[in-house]
Amino acid sequence: MSHNDCIFCKIIAGDIPCFKVYETDNILCFLDIGPVNKGHALVIPKEHHENLWALPTELGKDILEACQKAGKAIVEATGADGLNVGMNNHEAAGQLVFHAHYHLIPRFKDDGHDHWQQQEYENMDEAAQLADKIKGLID
Numbered sequence: 001m002s003h004n005d006c007i008f009c010k011i012i013a014g015d016i017p018c019f020k021v022y023e024t025d026n027i028l029c030f031l032d033i034g035p036v037n038k039g040h041a042l043v044i045p046k047e048h049h050e051n052l053w054a055l056p057t058e059l060g061k062d063i064l065e066a067c068q069k070a071g072k073a074i075v076e077a078t079g080a081d082g083l084n085v086g087m088n089n090h091e092a093a094g095q096l097v098f099h100a101h102y103h104l105i106p107r108f109k110d111d112g113h114d115h116w117q118q119q120e121y122e123n124m125d126e127a128a129q130l131a132d133k134i135k136g137l138i139d
């Protein structure tokens, strides 16, 4: 399944070049062209799926393996102190490319990319009610 207007499908097809770091039958991992820190890479399934919820769960093992292997190598190669693994789903969450992908971002002490801003619950009831609501919506 490939989408003509999808930039990542074009990378997989070899129509757009990339700096590949890891590949299996199902997965490609390559450097992000606009890295948060140098060495920032993307893990993508070769099949076009739009986001987290469209991914077949069978791909989970391959994705995890790619994140572990490439993530370890990125940390070693860059001398990073840590690694963020992240995924943006839907525009509101910052998704720009609608072909599911996981970001592997090497992190350095004092690199200036602070933790995201946190809020507080009004009280523990509010948190408990929301947890119950979420629980009730899981099949």
Ligand code: 5GP
Pocket (backbone or CB within 6 Å): 007, 016, 018, 019, 030, 031, 032, 033, 034, 035, 087, 088, 094, 095, 096, 097, 098
């Ligand atoms: P998103 O915001 O959708 O989670 O992330 C998309 C990422 O893809 C961005 O970090 C962006 O820099 C990267 N990207 C977009 N176009 C290209 C491209 O043509 N080649 C590569 N290597 N990365 C790209």
Ligand code: ZN
Pocket (backbone or CB within 6 Å): 002, 003, 006, 007, 008, 009, 010, 047, 048, 049, 098, 099
């Ligand atoms: Zn695609």
